[in-house]
Amino acid sequence: MTDQTHQLRGQRPTSLFTDHYELTMLQAALRSGAAHRRSVFEVFTRRLPEGRRYGVLAGTGRLLEGLADFRFADDELAFLDRQGVVDDTTLAWLADFRFSGNIYGYAEGEAYFPQSPVLQVESSFAEACILETYILSILNYDSAVASAASRMTSAAGDRACVEMGSRRINEEAAVAAARAAIIAGFTATSNLEAGIRYGIPTLGTAAHSFTLLHDSERDAFQAQVDALGADTTLLVDTYEVEQGVRTAVAVAGRALRNVRLDSGDLVEQAHWVRQLLDELGNQDTGIMVTSDLDEFAIAYLKSAPVNTYGVGTRLVTGSAAPTASMVYKLVSRQNDDGEWIDVAKASTGKASYGGRKHAARRLNAHGFATAELVGVNQPPATDANDRALMHEFVRDGQIVSGWTGPEAVTRAAQRHRDSLAELPNVVRRLQPGEAALSTFVDGMG
Amino acid sequence: MTDQTHQLRGQRPTSLFTDHYELTMLQAALRSGAAHRRSVFEVFTRRLPEGRRYGVLAGTGRLLEGLADFRFADDELAFLDRQGVVDDTTLAWLADFRFSGNIYGYAEGEAYFPQSPVLQVESSFAEACILETYILSILNYDSAVASAASRMTSAAGDRACVEMGSRRINEEAAVAAARAAIIAGFTATSNLEAGIRYGIPTLGTAAHSFTLLHDSERDAFQAQVDALGADTTLLVDTYEVEQGVRTAVAVAGRALRNVRLDSGDLVEQAHWVRQLLDELGNQDTGIMVTSDLDEFAIAYLKSAPVNTYGVGTRLVTGSAAPTASMVYKLVSRQNDDGEWIDVAKASTGKASYGGRKHAARRLNAHGFATAELVGVNQPPATDANDRALMHEFVRDGQIVSGWTGPEAVTRAAQRHRDSLAELPNVVRRLQPGEAALSTFVDGMG
Numbered sequence: 001m002t003d004q005t006h007q008l009r010g011q012r013p014t015s016l017f018t019d020h021y022e023l024t025m026l027q028a029a030l031r032s033g034a035a036h037r038r039s040v041f042e043v044f045t046r047r048l049p050e051g052r053r054y055g056v057l058a059g060t061g062r063l064l065e066g067l068a069d070f071r072f073a074d075d076e077l078a079f080l081d082r083q084g085v086v087d088d089t090t091l092a093w094l095a096d097f098r099f100s101g102n103i104y105g106y107a108e109g110e111a112y113f114p115q116s117p118v119l120q121v122e123s124s125f126a127e128a129c130i131l132e133t134y135i136l137s138i139l140n141y142d143s144a145v146a147s148a149a150s151r152m153t154s155a156a157g158d159r160a161c162v163e164m165g166s167r168r169i170n171e172e173a174a175v176a177a178a179r180a181a182i183i184a185g186f187t188a189t190s191n192l193e194a195g196i197r198y199g200i201p202t203l204g205t206a207a208h209s210f211t212l213l214h215d216s217e218r219d220a221f222q223a224q225v226d227a228l229g230a231d232t233t234l235l236v237d238t239y240e241v242e243q244g245v246r247t248a249v250a251v252a253g254r255a256l257r258n259v260r261l262d263s264g265d266l267v268e269q270a271h272w273v274r275q276l277l278d279e280l281g282n283q284d285t286g287i288m289v290t291s292d293l294d295e296f297a298i299a300y301l302k303s304a305p306v307n308t309y310g311v312g313t314r315l316v317t318g319s320a321a322p323t324a325s326m327v328y329k330l331v332s333r334q335n336d337d338g339e340w341i342d343v344a345k346a347s348t349g350k351a352s353y354g355g356r357k358h359a360a361r362r363l364n365a366h367g368f369a370t371a372e373l374v375g376v377n378q379p380p381a382t383d384a385n386d387r388a389l390m391h392e393f394v395r396d397g398q399i400v401s402g403w404t405g406p407e408a409v410t411r412a413a414q415r416h417r418d419s420l421a422e423l424p425n426v427v428r429r430l431q432p433g434e435a436a437l438s439t440f441v442d443g444m445g
Numbered sequence: 446m447t448d449q450t451h452q453l454r455g456q457r458p459t460s461l462f463t464d465h466y467e468l469t470m471l472q473a474a475l476r477s478g479a480a481h482r483r484s485v486f487e488v489f490t491r492r493l494p495e496g497r498r499y500g501v502l503a504g505t506g507r508l509l510e511g512l513a514d515f516r517f518a519d520d521e522l523a524f525l526d527r528q529g530v531v532d533d534t535t536l537a538w539l540a541d542f543r544f545s546g547n548i549y550g551y552a553e554g555e556a557y558f559p560q561s562p563v564l565q566v567e568s569s570f571a572e573a574c575i576l577e578t579y580i581l582s583i584l585n586y587d588s589a590v591a592s593a594a595s596r597m598t599s600a601a602g603d604r605a606c607v608e609m610g611s612r613r614i615n616e617e618a619a620v621a622a623a624r625a626a627i628i629a630g631f632t633a634t635s636n637l638e639a640g641i642r643y644g645i646p647t648l649g650t651a652a653h654s655f656t657l658l659h660d661s662e663r664d665a666f667q668a669q670v671d672a673l674g675a676d677t678t679l680l681v682d683t684y685e686v687e688q689g690v691r692t693a694v695a696v697a698g699r700a701l702r703n704v705r706l707d708s709g710d711l712v713e714q715a716h717w718v719r720q721l722l723d724e725l726g727n728q729d730t731g732i733m734v735t736s737d738l739d740e741f742a743i744a745y746l747k748s749a750p751v752n753t754y755g756v757g758t759r760l761v762t763g764s765a766a767p768t769a770s771m772v773y774k775l776v777s778r779q780n781d782d783g784e785w786i787d788v789a790k791a792s793t794g795k796a797s798y799g800g801r802k803h804a805a806r807r808l809n810a811h812g813f814a815t816a817e818l819v820g821v822n823q824p825p826a827t828d829a830n831d832r833a834l835m836h837e838f839v840r841d842g843q844i845v846s847g848w849t850g851p852e853a854v855t856r857a858a859q860r861h862r863d864s865l866a867e868l869p870n871v872v873r874r875l876q877p878g879e880a881a882l883s884t885f886v887d888g889m890g
Contacts, residue, residue, distance in 0.1 A: 012457070016638040017616040019609070021649025023637070024673055028651075032668030034658050041654070066616075079641040087672075125658050132652075133635075136612035137619055164464070167581035168768040171462040171511075172617030174582055190464040190578075196524040204466025206473075207577075209486070209775035212788040213479050213570050223477030227532075228469055239791050313768055322762040323613040330654035343657035346684050 014066040015076055015094075019133045020085060026126050027090040035126040038340075039333040040356045043105070043119035043139055045112070049147070049321030051432025054423065056150045056416060057118050058180040059142030060108045061408035063135055064399050070134065072097055093126070101127050103394035106359070108408060109146075109183050109415030110389065111423060113372045115439045117357035118143075118326070120390070125333060132328045140326050141173060144318035145180035150416065151295040151319070152311055153185030154428050160308045161298070162203065163189040164290065165316030177316040183412040186311075199406035205233040205260050205288065205310075217244060221251040230255035233288055236273075237263050245273055249280045258286040258308065266291065270304035294319050295430055332356050332377075342377070353441050359389040361422070361437075369422045372439040380440070387422075459511040460521055460539075464578045465530060471571055472535040480571040483785075484778040485801045488550070488564035488584055490557070494592070494766030496877025499868065501595045501861060502563050503625040504587030505553045506853035508580055509844050512544055515579065538571070546572050548839035551804070553853060554591075554628050554860030555834065556868060558817045560884045562802035563588075563771070565835070570778060577773045585771050586618060589763035590625035595861065596740040596764070597756055598630030599873050605753045606743070607648065608634040609735065610761030622761040628857040631756075644851035650678040650705050650733065650755075662689060666696040675700035678733055681718075682708050690718055694725045703731040703753065711736065715749035739764050740875055777801050777822075787822070798886050804834040806867070806882075814867045817884040825885070832867075 029035035048055055072080075072094035080086055080094070101123025112118050119139065121128045153161050163181040166174035166189075178194035188201040195202040206224055214220035221234050230252040236244030236259045248259055259277070261269050266289045277285050286307030293301075294314035301309070318324075331354050332342050342354035355376035362371040363385040373380035379388075393403050402411065420427065427436045474480035493500055517525075517539040525531055525539070546568020557563050564584065566573045598606050608626040611619035611634075623639035633646040640647040651669055659665035666679055675697040681689030681704045693704055704722070706714050711734045722730050731752030738746075739759035746754070763769075776799050777787050787799030800821035807816040808830040818825035824833075838848050847856065865872065872881045 014616070016641055017611070017619065018637050019611055019635040019649055020637055020640075020647040021635065021651055024649050025651055025655045025669075028669045028672035029655065029658060031672040032659065032664065034664075034668065037658060039658065076641070080637075083640060083647065085637070085647065125654075129654065133612050134616060137614060137616040140613050141615040141618070166462070166464055167578050167773075168585050168770075169582060170586040170615060170618035170621050171459070171579060171582040173586070173615035174462065176615050190466065192463050192465055192468070192525075192530070193461040195465075195528060196461055196521070202465040202528065202530070204464055204469050206466055206470055208790045209570075209574065210470045210474065212775050212790065213474060213482060213484065213778055214477065215780065219477065219479075223479065224470075224473045227473035227476040237790075313770075317762075317767040322767045323758055325613075325758075328612075330657050333658055335660065345653045345657065345682075 012069065013071055013073055013076060014069045014134060015072050017134045017137060018130060022130045022132055023080065023086050023090065023094070025129055026093070027086045029125055029129070030090055030093060036124050037334045039123065039125040039128050040331050041121045041128045041132070041328055042117045042331050042357060043135065043326050043328050044115055044117050045324060045326045047114050047325065048435055049325070052147065052321070053427045053429070053433055053436040054111045054113060055143060055324060056146040056184050057106050057110050057112050057139070057143050058108055058146035058183050058412065059138040059176070060105060060119065060393065061404050061412065062142065062176060062179070063138045064393055064404045066134065066138070067099055067394070067399070070099065070131065097127070097130070098397060099123065099127055099131070099394070100397040101394070102392070102396065104390045104392055106389050107391055107412065107415045109412035109419060111419045113435045113437050113439050115353070115374055115441055116372055117359055117374065117390070120357065136326060136328050138176070140323045142176050142180045143324035143326065144322055145177045145316060146184040147324065148295070148319035148321065149181040149184035149186055149315055150420065151430060152298055152309070152315065154420070155295045155299040155302070155430060156309055157302070159306065160187045161185065162187060162308060162310045163191070163315060164310045165312035166191045168313040169316040174316060179409060181315060182409055184416055185413065198409050200409065205258070206235050208235065208238045211235065211238040218247050218251060221248055225252050231257045233258035233260050235260045235262065237261055241269060241273065242276065245276050246280070249277070249282050249285070254282060254284065256282060256285045258288045260288040260290060260310070262290045267301060267304040270301070270306050274305035299430055360386045361389055362386050363422065367422060368424065369437055372437045374439060374441045376442045380442070457514070458516055458518055458521060459514045459579060460517050462579045462582060463575060467575045467577055468525065468531050468535065468539070470574055471538070472531045474570055474574070475534055475538060481569050482779045484568065484570040484573050485776050486566045486573045486577070486773055487562045487776050487802060488580060488771050488773050489560055489562050490769055490771045492559050492770065493880055494770070497592065497766070498872045498874070498878055498881040499556045499558060500588060500769060501591040501629050502551050502555050502557050502584070502588050503553055503591035503628050503857065504583040504621070505550060505564065505838065506849050506857065507587065507621060507624070508583045509838055509849045511579065511583070512839070512844070515544065515576065517542055542572070542575070543842060544568065544572055544576070544839070545842040546839070547837070547841065549835045549837055551834050552836055552857065552860045554857035554864060556864045558880045558882050558884050560798070560819055560886055561817055562804055562819065562835070565802065581771060581773050583621070585768045587621050587625045588769035588771065589767055590622045590761060591629040592769065593740070593764035593766065594626040594629035594631055594760055595865065596875060597743055597754070597760065599865070600740045600744040600747070600875060601754055602747070604751065605632045606630065607632060607753060607755045608636070608760060609755045610757035611636045613758040614761040619761060624854060626760060627854055629861055630858065643854050645854065650703070651680050653680065653683045656680065656683040663692050663696060666693055670697050676702045678703035678705050680705045680707065682706055686714060686718065687721065690721050691725070694722070694727050694730070699727060699729065701727060701730045703733045705733045705735060705755070707735045712746060712749040715746070715751050719750035744875055805831045806834055807831050808867065812867060813869065814882055817882045819884055819886045821887045
């Protein structure tokens with residue numbers, strides 16, 4: 001691993017974010033000798049969540065950052081030994097483990113479809129096997145959030161979406177969710193850890209408790225404006241909204257940035273609050289709405305004079321699809337003669353294609369995407385306009401620069417914008433439907 | 446914080462798992478002087494997830510463990526200063542922060558209902574305010590998983606449920622999910638980090654990739670048995686199940702612990718696989734099923750000769766309820782004369798009750814629960830059989846022993862069993878319905 005790897009603050013060893021069976025399979029494969037067979041594993045999903053038109057890949061940067069800390073040090077080895085998880089031969093192998101293979105895949109922020117080979121790990125079976133759980137945990141959660149977030153920012157159009165869901169999901173998942181939301185077009189997060197770790201802009205308003213702490217709503221607003229300036233967001237629905245707005249304007253004056261509405265009929269309120277703000281001379285004060293918003297509520301609120309959406313629960317839980325259902329499958333491996341053998345499970349109802357994949361997005365003369373092309377063991381036949389989708393992230397264990405750290409988040413957000421701009425207009429519809437692009441695997445569709 | 450606090454391995458500072466506004470509210474309250482007003486915040490949910498009869502509290506031990514590391518050290522302070530999140534006065538206050546208040550609440554593993562005061566924080570407003578996001582992140586996710594897990598173990602009856610969902614959710618959330626599952630009656634997890642951190646039993650089987658890596662299914666089974674012994678679980682559906690079972694028995698013999706089925710019609714397969722195993726002389730070999738199980742699938746599979754359920758996606762995503770929807774509300778605070786003032790938001794459709802809560806479960810003469818009693822500013826009127834629900838977790842900043850570490854997980858699992866045994870039989874029904882117990886807040890119901 002090179003020193004280009006972004007150093008996460010306080011990163012712990014990541015090697016035990018791993019299922020027990022990855023290490024017992026390693027032990028059995030070391031014993032049979034097959035552990036050293038060169039292998040290709042691929043991450044893909046067989047289907048998008050019900051009714052979704054596309055998915056958005058996120059998490060690749062995080063997993064590359066964590067790869068450097070995927071190490072079995074004394075504590076981990078002692079635990080595995082004490083619990084009898086694996087034998088001494090395997091412990092010795094783990095003690096020396098450094099990922100030395102290659103990793104390829106779609107850029108973070110890229111749209112994906114069923115069978116898109118979003119990540120590909122090429123190494124010995126042993127090295128690729130033990131990364132499975134860690135890779136899937138990251139890509140499944142981060143992509144679930146990014147995919148939901150993308151529909152929300154798409155529904156919001158040029159209005160800002162702010163990520164505020166930390167309190168509804170595991171504390172570390174919340175940091176990953178903030179990062180994924182930014183990739184998919186959110187402008188800021190409430191999560192401070194995401195700020196320190198990834199340089200993501202953070203912001204906040206105030207809670208009802210802050211108003212209730214003070215002897216009156218006016219006292220609370222005055223305290224907030226005294227401390228934070230008039231260019232702040234006042235929460236106006238603790239008692240009675242009309243009086244709340246009037247008090248907010250009386251205290252903060254014209255410079256008041258936003259009022260926040262967090263309950264009731266937001267469309268109806270936003271209309272008359274906008275009118276009231278205008279009458280009071282606060283044409284430049286915006287309206288921020290929160291309260292269990294999702295992409296459908298955001299779309300519905302497009303008819304109301306809202307400036308900013310604060311999105312929480314439904315974002316960090318993937319808006320009914322809390323995991324991206326990605327799997328990690330062995331698709332090819334060498335035999336003892338060093339020949340590559342394509343492999344796939346012969347399972348009922350679980351479509352898998354053996355063989356190493358290549359992928360491109362078919363673009364027409366106007367630059368619009370028309371299909372997802374997946375080639376097996378060779379690049380798909382492409383036209384001049386088509387765009388290759390696989391990038392190199394790790395070569396011989398060395399992380400390629402540009403794919404980790406705050407820089408990766410910025411790049412991924414740009415990739416998300418560019419990728420969506422290419423897709424058919426149907427992706428901006430929230431109604432359930434089929435994937436926006438059909439995936440053609442070696443021409444089989 | 447006392448040295449009784451369980452030391453989490455490699456724990457990072459937890460203080461920035463916090464929303465931006467907690468710290469700006471702190472700044473404003475420090476400036477207004479209200480920050481020092483003694484306050485009571487409570488965690489509760491206004492409703493259970495759609496159709497659920499009860500919830501199961503989990504996460505309290507984790508948050509007590511993390512409280513010791515809720516510190517603002519140089520890195521955190523420098524970040525907050527650099528980003529201009531708060532002013533110098535607030536930074537100085539944060540640098541000295543140690544939680545010095547009291548925390549009370551329901552025991553981990555306890556069943557809860559709407560308005561149950563599952564956690565209560567009593568301290569200055571300042572101290573309680575900044576803990577909000579961290580507390581809610583933990584309790585909302587862990588309780589969502591425990592609540593789903595409880596329905597699964599209830600449906601499984603005396604058959605074992607094993608947690609195998611790590612790959613479907615954020616890598617740290619996966620560890621919390623394993624812990625919550627064990628509290629709600631799961632017998633083991635696949636997650637090694639949960640093993641090292643909480644002493645939870647781990648186990649594993651094998652993946653299709655392991656079979657595909659080898660030149661034949663027989664080679665793969667032989668490799669696994671050579672390395673792990675015949676007392677192992679062989680995955681028999683990579684190619685053709687009947688042949689897989691025959692090969693598994695041929696290789697492992699009578700000592701084969703389990704065969705695992707991961708696809709197809711599990712009920713139908715389990716019946717004939719059981720028959721085949723018996724015919725082959727393997728009466729003691731069990732059948733483990735996996736493949737997107739949830740509480741409904743588990744209940745359906747009760748008619749089949751299954752021994753162990755491996756549960757993944759639906760467990761770690763809360764089986765359609767990925768967050769417990771708990772909120773953290775200021776319910777009482779002192780005024781400048783030191784008098785307690787009950788407070789609550791006057792909001793549309795968001796029921797809150799001001800005042801500090803006390804809680805007991807009403808039990809009849811047979812020890813069965815009949816109601817959730819919540820008293821406001823005084824204990825509810827109780828009968829001799831009733832059971833008080835609030836425990837002391839932190840007194841004057843010192844963590845009370847017994848509520849953290851591996852010990853807390855074991856105690857919580859026992860509490861879960863005891864709590865469920867008291868509840869009406871309706872909790873064991875999976876059909877949607879009302880909460881199994883009505884909550885009476887000061888007799889208001």
